[in-house]
Amino acid sequence: MRKIAVFTGTRAEYGLLYWIIKSLNESVNVDLQLFVGGMHMSPEFGYTIEQIEADGFPIVERMEFLLSSDSPVGISKSMGLALINAAEAIERQKPDLIVLLGDRFESMAIAQAAMIACVPVAHIHGGETTEGLIDEAVRHSITKMSHLHFAATEQYKRRIIQLGEKTERVFNFGAPGIDSIVKLKLIELDELPSAINFELNKPYIMVTYHPVTLESDGASSSLINLLNVLDEYPDHQLIITYPNADTNGRKLIKILDEYKTLNQSRVLLVQSLGQLRYLSLMKYCEVVIGNSSSGLIETPSFKVPTVNIGNRQKGRIGGDTVLNCDESVDLIRGALEKALSKKFKLFCQSTINPYGQGDSSTRIVEQLINYPLNKIINKKFNDLEDI
Template sequence: MKKLAYITGSRAEYGIMKRLLKKIDGSDEIELTLVATGMQVDSKYGNTYKVIEEDGFKIDKLIDIKIDNSNNSKVLDSMSICQSEFGKYFEENKFDAVMILGDRYEILSVAIAAAIHNIPLIHLHGGEKTLGNYDEFIRHAITKMSKLHLVSTEEYRRRVIQMGEYPTSVFDIGALGAENTLMLNLLQLEELEKRFGKINERYYVVLFHPETITGVSVEAQINALTDAVDTFKNEYEFIFIGSNSDTSADIISNMLKSYTEKNNFKFLTSARPEEYLSLIKHSSGLIGNSSSGLIEVPSLKIPTINIGDRQKGRVRGENVIDVAASSEEIIEAIKKSKNTEFLEMLKNSINPYYQKNVMEEGYRIILEFLNSNSINEIKDFYDFKMEEN
């Protein structure tokens, strides 16, 4: 039986992977080990590792990296702890491969630790662009350490190959999140109200993360967002969800907690994957800059108002309304999201990240990789001919 470790650092990434992890965990051919770190084991973010345990998984180890996102130096301190702790963990525990998703800073530290221990890396969601955040270069760095790449669109597959990865190691399977949105048993509004209290039938979900490399003021962005919300607060309810643990995330959380308290709006530190998608399903739209607005939400035919440059460069569907972080543009976007013609168009829109049987195809490719001779071969750089001018 092959031994595969999956490292989870955030609620969002675990939500994407949950169905695939269940499939692997029930396999007779793969022994799955789960390790939780980052936001998952931080009380400030809700100790969300408990959700993983409640889902029936056994977590082998909790690795606290002392998250402090007050500045970039503190984030680097957390990364250093993470790399050191996983260096020890991989020294003491042997695996045929380590699987990771995405582009968060703690996952980069995990990838470095695994690569130095010569453990093959399986990477999901490589090749994507997010030009407003340090996730952009973290993601590409992880790609260069990985041996198997499961990407979410053909454009991303070409980009990973362009980075020198062999085409035979790069598979466009679509996005697990886009499929999950249609496969999970989402909650009715009545059940959501039992968990979160009374919810107005007309509401928006708001989820905003920091832009970490654009130099744009977080305070200015949040002020623009709340000024726009003020315009509609007598007409709609707004349900706010806490930010990721990126640099300056605490500023966002503090500002939004203060705002929601003054206006009697809900602020949820975290939400389970099913809760989050269910809240969006019954809403008038998602406002903010979360990748879920581009990848998962299109499957629900719900508008996404995408603010600023955090997701700049990512493939997007027709549900996405891109705006700058200005109150005027956000107000106009909210008006557009209510437009009858726009909503009718969404009914026939296509999610560019959706492919059938993503989970089954991902599992098949992972199992094939674990049993292949190439898994332990020295990784080479794939060169291709540049087009001449």
């Protein structure tokens, strides 16, 4: 049996990995080793390891490394602790392959430990660009430490190859997050209030705003601008999820906590909704607004408009349902007004999600189980003229 380790450090990442984890766990040819750490272990972010346990997956490593600090020094120390945890976990479990998704600093620490231990890495969602974040450098660094690559679009696949990776080890299977939209039985609109313990008696807007890690204040002023614009829509309720544990993330949490206090009946602010409730709410909302990748990747599958603010996702492919704008009040206001218009909503109904149709996880798992791993650890840089 092939021992395949999968690492997850955040609620969103786990949702994207869910069907991959499930398929690996059910395969008779795989010994699944689930490494769980980071935000999953933090009560401040919902202690979401309980959701993983409730799903029935075997957790072999519980990795405590996330400090209660989001300063640059605190994040760097968390990375150091994650590297130590990863080295020890890999030594104990001795996996044949490690699966990582995305661009979080925790994942880079796992990749570093795997590289030193000569364990091959399979990386999902490489080749993408997010110009406002340290994630840009992290993602490409993980690509160079990885051996199998699962890109979400053809353009991202080409970019991975441009980074010198062998063409035959780079696959475009689409985004695994779309799989949940296809496979899950989503909650009906009339059942959502009881599912989230919040009365939905008006049209609602979903809001997720993460720190912009290459900006000194994490984009706190931009979040305030967004909330000021949302105040102009009192006839809409707001479903707001917590930001990630990124640099300056707690500044945003403080702003959101204060906003919730002033808008008790209109605002639901949650640490984590989980994949089922999050996608179900997305399906019926008027618009998704903020700077989360889910607005670009998952939301278009519902034909729901997205207002993507600022630089956090700059450079990432967005479909025709996505409206990009700067962080000023006027530009956010203009984009939101357009997104809520009948004309744009009608236009969204004829669009296609560029990230695939929901068969990604099955195709990824097939490669994880069957791709030959002998000699894969020895990598040669492929120059573009050699391809």
